[in-house]
Amino acid sequence: MPIKWSALKVSEAMDMVEEFIDQAAEPLEQARLVAIAARGIADIPQYIDERLAHLTSSIGRIDYIRSSIKAVRESLPNGAVADELQRIESGAQLVLVA
Template sequence: MPVRWSALMVSDAAGMIEEYVNQAVEPLEQARIVAREALNIPHLPQYIDQHFLGLIGEIDRVIGGSQWEPVGRLRAKIQSIRGSLPEEAIEAEIRASGQQVLI
């Protein structure tokens, strides 16, 4: 059964999203480093400490890098989009458009 939407356009959109996510990763990693260093501030009260820990946890969830979120939710969502695409539909669109495939 042919799909009525463009699997190739969805794949291209996922690729563009991934590029933007990759650009955002480095600044978020830097923010995580600063937050971890802030935990070493002398006499830091626990109610402030917990906010830094929460921030670190949120960054870990978004970009990955922790034992609980090794991939990160953004990349996992992109992988799930790609995993949902029927490969044969993408290949058929590429053949129909005459584009070369680098697979």
């Protein structure tokens, strides 16, 4: 049974999201390292250290984003993207009515 929405467009959107996440990964890792270093500042109050710990943890959640992208891809019907690509490559087929 064909789907009415475009699995190909969803897949392409996930490719784009993943590309942006990949571009952001290195700067986010650098930010995480700076936040970790800030926790080592002498005589830092506990309430600041707790906020820095939360910040460090939040930055580290990029893996959750990657997992969400994977979950979207796994939710696409099996073969739907390939079927859609094949239809596009072969061109629109006219249905002849006798």
